[in-house]
Amino acid sequence: MDSESDKPVGNAPEWSVSDLSGALKRTLEDAFGFVRVRGEISGYRGPVGSGHVYFSLKDANAKIDAVIWKGVFGRLKTRPQEGLEVIATGKITTFAGKSSYQIIIDSLEPAGIGALMALLEERRRRLGAEGLFAPERKQLIPYLPRVIGVVTSPTGAVIRDILHRLEDRFPRHVLVWPVRVQGETSAAEVAAAIAGFNALPEGGRIPRPDVIIVARGGGSLEDLMGFNEEVVVRAAAASLIPLVSAVGHETDVTLIDHAADLRAPTPTGAAEKVVPVRAELMATLADLSRRQAGAMRRLSDRRRSDLRALARALPGPEAVLSAPRQRLDLAATRLAPALARNARAHEQQLGVAARRLIDQSPRSRLARLKAEIAGYGRVLAQARMAALAAERRRIAEARRRLDELGERSRRLFASALSARADKPEQLIAKALRAFAQQVARGRASLDARSSLLASLGPDAVLARGYALVRDEAGALVRGTGQARPGQALSVQVSDGRFGVLVAGGGETPPRPARPLRRENPTARQGDLF
Structure with a gap:
């Protein structure tokens, strides 16, 4: 029973959805392969991301979807606009994905002159709202x-009329940019x-025009549509060179006329507006030259008469020079006393400046510096003497304390020896070690202080190559000003003393110094200071 109920009923063939959609598509394309449809554009939003355009064509009773492919849209002379009545040419087909039919448009044109004028009026209002037609531009x-640059067809009568008119009025250099009009x-x-x-x-191989003429002869509204396109209007408005529009006859008005400067x-008429008449210009120039020459002659005569009148009113040379002469004499009498006062x-x-310079001279400053240095030397010598005396006292005190420490250690050793008679050998050894350590520390401290005393004493200074010079009285000679020619001096070095004789002008050279007896350098340490 179940198998019989599953069998198809009737003789109708079974279609799949794809087969049925394909059959409908072929039937519709065969019946309406190429059509022209008149209707109003509805739902236009411009090209989508792929570049294709989708909208609808409608009238009072029906609506059909329309598609313009990207390649066709770029070639369209009339661009679709919302609400524009057009005549679309294309083929009818279906779209299986939506179960709908549509027209693939190949060309688009306005539906009659009224629609074309409405398109131009809407475009004029839109471009005018952007300020492209403003008078201040x-x-x-x-x-x-x-x-003069001319944009027109190179083969038409327009370029010949322009060149002929320019030749009659004022010949100029003309550059023609050939275009289709x-x-x-x-x-x-x-x-x-x-x-x-x-x-x-500017200044290139091809001269830059000072004015541009865009020209075309008369024609129908459809013939002049190229000069109503938005790209032409924007190019004319953006031109930095003044532009003259001469499209059609006097009654023909295109959108480039509104964007042009004239x-x-x-x-x-454009050729007449861009150049004056050469003959009239030359006549005007000649008339202006004659008028200028006459004005110059009249001005010269008037200036000459005025000069004569002024010359008669001028005073004589003596009257003009008398007052300056008196002022010069008075100034001459005052000049000599003024010069003397100025010199004084x-x-x-x-x-005053010389006295200041003397006070600030190098000799004065050197003398002051020498006095300061001598004072610093005396202070340093006193400080070194005081430091050596204090160090000697510290060394004597250290020796005294060392002696006291030794005496105390002997007493402690004796008392400890008497207190611990049962272990004399251990106590003796321990006491000897303590005494030896104490003596070693005292000797090290004494050696350190002796080394410091030796480094601060005069022997260390003399060992480095310095010498002490004394006069006959034993006073130190600190500068060349204290020595006189022929004076006998005593020189102390690190290993002894010897005598010298100061050389003087014209005197015999000094005898070789005989070595003096060697003295203990430490015997008179205070002589260095």
Whole structure:
């Protein structure tokens, strides 16, 4: 029973979802392979991340989805806008993922002149809101440009009319940038030409234009649509070179006319607006030259008459020079006393400066420094004498204490020996060791103090090569000023003394000094100080 109930009922074929969607797609594409649909754009949001465009076409009763692929969108002459009525050309197909049908658009055009005018009006309002048509952005056209750039077709009558008009009025150097003035690529070429003229460097191999003329002959609204494109309007507004728009006839108005710095009714009118008439300019210049020459002659005559009148009113040379002469004589009489007073004042200032210089001279400062050094030497000698005396006293005190310590140690040894008669050998050995250690410490301290005394004493100084010089009275000679020629002096070195004779001018050289008897250097240690 169950197997029979699972069998299909009827003769209808069984389709899968994919097969059915594919059959519908083929049927729809075969029946409507290429269509033109008129409708209003709805739900337009611009290209998505992939670059494709999705929106809908609708009328009063129906709506159909529309798709423009990325490659087609870049070639469209008319760009889709929300609410714009257009005629779309493409093919009908289905999208299986949503079970819907749609039109793949290949071309797009406005639906009639009314729609095109509405598109231009909306674009004009939008660009005007950005300030591209503001009067304050307009630049002044140069009165007499050296180079004129023309953006137009090189084969049409427009360029011939412009060149002929310029030749009649005022011949100028003309640069032509050839472009297409009609068709899908015309807008991009015109915008590139305007930007190219602005990119030319000043003083380059190709001269940079002083003014640009964008020109085209008359035509229908569709023919002039290239000059209504946003890219052309923005290029004209961004031009740093003054730009003249001469597109169509006088009744034709395009968006580039609003962005240009000057609008000409025709290409010939543009040539008339950018250059003056040379003959009229030369006539005006000649008239101005004549008027200038006459004005200069009249000015010269008037200035000459004024000079004569002023010359008659001027005083004579004697009257002009009398007062300065008297002032000069008075100044001459006052000059000599003033110079004498000035000399005396400067002499006094010089004397004060000389006295100051004497006080600050190197000799005076050297004498003061010598006196200070001598005082420091005396203080140092007294300090060394006091230090040696104190050290001698400390050494004597140390010897006395050492003797007392030895005497005390002998007494302690004797008392300990008497108190411990049962262990005389151990006590004797211990006492001898303690006595030997005490004697060693005392001897080390005495040697250290003796070494310090020897280093501070005069023997150490003399051993380093120094000498003590004394006169006949035994006083130390501390400078050359204390010695006189022929004077006998005594010189003490580390190992003894010897006599010398001070040499003087014109005297016989001194006899060789005989060695004196050697004395104990430590006998008169105070002589160094």
